[in-house]
Amino acid sequence: MAIKRSYSDGCAAAHALDLVGERWALLIVRELLLGPKRFTDLRAGLAGISPNVLTQRLGELEAAFVLRRRKLPPPASAWAYELTDWGRELEPAVMELVRWGLRSPAFIRGAPLGVDALVLSFKALACPRRLHGRELRIQLQLEGQAFLVEAGGGELKVRRGEDEHARACATTDTQTLLRLAYGKADLHEALRSGKLTLSGDPAALQAFFDLFALPGPAPQAGA
Known part of the structure; x- marks a missing residue:
């Protein structure tokens, strides 16, 4: 594969950046970590990207064998992109960037997040100590999309889809869920206000929110 722009550096890290270091490239990878998406779905999850730039990045990532284009089976029968x-081996790198970027003194906490970005952040930011011995199965309905979140074996897993065995099913918007998980907003207040509706066990949903303990910002120079 001919690389349009290259660092011309023999380091494998430099080569990796040749492949996924262009603006939007890793965010496209992030949007595909939970499964295939159509072009329009990718645009919806990437605020600010133009159709031309998205087309270019998709072509570059396909040429680099990072993703591929395929036709989804019925009833969708549409073309989509998948890793x-x-x-998919880029997932640990993306998760580590979430944790690293969160500690930036310049990071604006509480800013709006896309659906996939928020759901993936749960996997990145669940506290290992709080996950220890915890068994949870939570269904989330966000912006018309369904996700299953499972805690078990000391890790948190997230995937698209519905599960009738979930202990709680919450329907809400991304900003409300963001504040409940990371801003420690009150669950009962969210229920009273109608910003979140719940079927199942409220204690299970609260236990999910209690999995997160965000680190403070990295020390600034001279601090």
Whole structure:
């Protein structure tokens, strides 16, 4: 594959940046970590990207074998993009960037997040100590999309889809969920206001929110 722009550096990290270091490239990867998406769905999750830039980045990532284009089976029967097995290996790097970026003194906490970005952040930011011995199965309905969140074996897993065995099913918007998980907003107040509706066990949903303990910002120079 001919790389349009290259650092011309023999380091494998530099080569990795040749492949996914262009603006929007890793965010496209992030949007595909939970499964295939159509072009329009990718645009919806990437505020500010133009159709031309998205088309260009998708072509570059496909040429680099990070993703591929395929036709979804019925009833969708539409063309979509999905990560290759090798492309999915970028997930730990994306999760680590979430944790690292969160500690930036310049990071604006509480700013609006896309649906996939918020759901993936749960996987990145669940506290290992709080996950220990915890068993949870939560259904989230966000912006018309369904996600299953499972805690078990000391880790948190997230995926698209519905599950009738979930202990709680919450329907809400991304900003309300963001404040409940990370801003420690009150669950009962969200229920009273109608910003969140719930079926199942409220204690299970609260236990999910209690999994998160965000680190403080990294020390600034001279501090």
